[in-house]
Amino acid sequence: MLKGHQTWVFKNKPVILATSAVGGPFESKGTLAEDFDILHKDMWLGQDSFEKAEKKLLEEACEVVLEKAGIKKEDINVFLSGDLLNQIISSSFTARTLAVPYIGLFGACSSSMEGLSVGSLLIESKAADYVLAATSSHNAAAEKQFRYPTEYGAQKPPTAQWTVTGAGAAVLARDGEGPRVTCATIGRVIDMGISDPFNMGAAMAPAAVDTIQAHFRDLERDPSYYDVIATGDLGSVGFEICGDLLAKHGLDIPEEIFTDCGIMIYKDDQPVLAGASGCGCSATVTYGHFMRRMREGQLKRLLIVATGALLSPMSYQQKESIPSIAHAVSIEM
Amino acid sequence: MSKKKKKRLTPTQQQYQQYAKQREPKRPVFLNCVRAFLVGGLICTLGQGLQWIFMTYFGFDEMTAGNPTSAVLIIISVLLTGLGVYDHIAQWAGAGTIIPVTGFANTMASAAIEHRSEGYVLGVGGNMFKISGPVITYGVFFAFVVSLIKIMIKELGGM
Numbered sequence: 047m048l049k050g051h052q053t054w055v056f057k058n059k060p061v062i063l064a065t066s067a068v069g070g071p072f073e074s075k076g077t078l079a080e081d082f083d084i085l086h087k088d089m090w091l092g093q094d095s096f097e098k099a100e101k102k103l104l105e106e107a108c109e110v111v112l113e114k115a116g117i118k119k120e121d122i123n124v125f126l127s128g129d130l131l132n133q134i135i136s137s138s139f140t141a142r143t144l145a146v147p148y149i150g151l152f153g154a155c156s157s158s159m160e161g162l163s164v165g166s167l168l169i170e171s172k173a174a175d176y177v178l179a180a181t182s183s184h185n186a187a188a189e190k191q192f193r194y195p196t197e198y199g200a201q202k203p204p205t206a207q208w209t210v211t212g213a214g215a216a217v218l219a220r221d222g223e224g225p226r227v228t229c230a231t232i233g234r235v236i237d238m239g240i241s242d243p244f245n246m247g248a249a250m251a252p253a254a255v256d257t258i259q260a261h262f263r264d265l266e267r268d269p270s271y272y273d274v275i276a277t278g279d280l281g282s283v284g285f286e287i288c289g290d291l292l293a294k295h296g297l298d299i300p301e302e303i304f305t306d307c308g309i310m311i312y313k314d315d316q317p318v319l320a321g322a323s324g325c326g327c328s329a330t331v332t333y334g335h336f337m338r339r340m341r342e343g344q345l346k347r348l349l350i351v352a353t354g355a356l357l358s359p360m361s362y363q364q365k366e367s368i369p370s371i372a373h374a375v376s377i378e379m
Numbered sequence: 380m381s382k383k384k385k386k387r388l389t390p391t392q393q394q395y396q397q398y399a400k401q402r403e404p405k406r407p408v409f410l411n412c413v414r415a416f417l418v419g420g421l422i423c424t425l426g427q428g429l430q431w432i433f434m435t436y437f438g439f440d441e442m443t444a445g446n447p448t449s450a451v452l453i454i455i456s457v458l459l460t461g462l463g464v465y466d467h468i469a470q471w472a473g474a475g476t477i478i479p480v481t482g483f484a485n486t487m488a489s490a491a492i493e494h495r496s497e498g499y500v501l502g503v504g505g506n507m508f509k510i511s512g513p514v515i516t517y518g519v520f521f522a523f524v525v526s527l528i529k530i531m532i533k534e535l536g537g538m
């Protein structure tokens with residue numbers, strides 16, 4: 047089960063029965079628009095606040111995934127979810143709607159893979175037959191909480207990232223057809239002293255490096271084992287640092303298999319500066335784009351390294367640096 | 380970075396800070412200045428034009444025309460904020476749209492819109508000055524300090 051210091055190897059390989067991705071108006075103009083199950087034209091989703099809109103995104107992602115998996119919500123033994131809003135309200139309120147056993151998670155933008163790895167562990171240990179793992183983020187709700195009002199005219203630096211409006215969900219089961227979760231590496235919190243909330247890519251890059259190194263060290267594996275290795279939301283600045291640091295530590299990942307969800311999701315002409323971020327970033331790209339490619343047989347082995355910046359609006363005002371984390375999950379077809 | 384903060388960081392962290400700094404795309408400072416000059420100048424020219432209109436057609440004098448002029452600029456700024464255009468202009472113009480009175484109107488209007496969902500009292504009322512509050516606080520404080528200095532110099536026969 048435990049291999050090396052921090053990697054879980056799943057003998058029974060939990061199956062990802064189905065996945066779903068829901069996005070907003072900005073995502074519908076992006077590169078991966080076709081991989082979403084539902085795309086909304088309205089930032090508000092017909093709700094009267096951004097927070098309610100985010101809850102709606104998550105509820106829809108859960109609804110769609112249950113339908114695709116062909117199971118009822120009563121079959122879900124555990125619902126694992128996390129998001130960026132204070133006290134993870136989007137997750138807990140969605141759990142209220144679903145009325146299934148629920149464990150709330152917080153790993154900031156790494157919540158997607160945190161949920162998937164913990165869910166796989168629950169399936170593996172027979173604590174659950176069906177696990178629903180989900181996460182969401184909403185651009186305006188995150189901006190409101192972490193930065194300035196959305197309509198405020200402050201100029202953002204070129205290192206800033208755009209929070210994805212989207213939610214992703216996956217149903218895990220013991221048996222069935224679909225991609226399987228083979229192992230997961232749980233990351234350590236790494237803080238290299240970056241305190242600029244407009245440069246989270248640079249803050250999170252060392253955490254991604256640490257987890258990727260741990261993954262290959264624990265499993266005694268070579269990066270070429272995978273068809274794609276994707277980091278969660280480092281953006282162009284963080285991703286470049288991540289690649290350089292890995293090379294510096296003697297771990298060369300071939301350029302053609304190494305990518306970042308935060309760079310993939312939007313087109314170059316969209317005004318997102320360094321790229322995308324948020325829980326919804328790695329969730330929608332993994333559950334929407336990568337899972338489709340796996341089911342179509344284009345990918346066999348995938349490693350997702352979801353990165354998270356564990357800051358709060360108060361911590362950076364108090365001049366604290368940004369602690370970061372990354373969790374890696376290996377999915378094979 | 381301040382000295383105090385640097386002391387708290389380990390050598391590895393400091394090394395990484397430098398490393399990350401090199402990889403940061405630079406802010407286009409010169410270009411930002413040019414844009415700020417152009418847009419800021421444009422807003423001021425518009426203000427000047429408005430003042431002229433109020434003086435020529437509405438019977439204001441040079442002292443009193445300032446009030447309706449700023450009022451018109453504020454209304455335009457608030458409208459553009461509400462229509463969701465102002466932040467896009469500001470990303471391009473930078474300081475050009477922040478510094479004039481239009482920027483101040485934008486801080487209040489954007490915060491008011493943002494917190495409408497928490498109600499009129501605790502939401503709009505409580506958060507409207509979230510960003511503009513410091514400007515008022517320190518504006519009033521420094522005006523007080525400067526006037527004290529002026530009075531002192533005057534009393535000592537300096538002016």
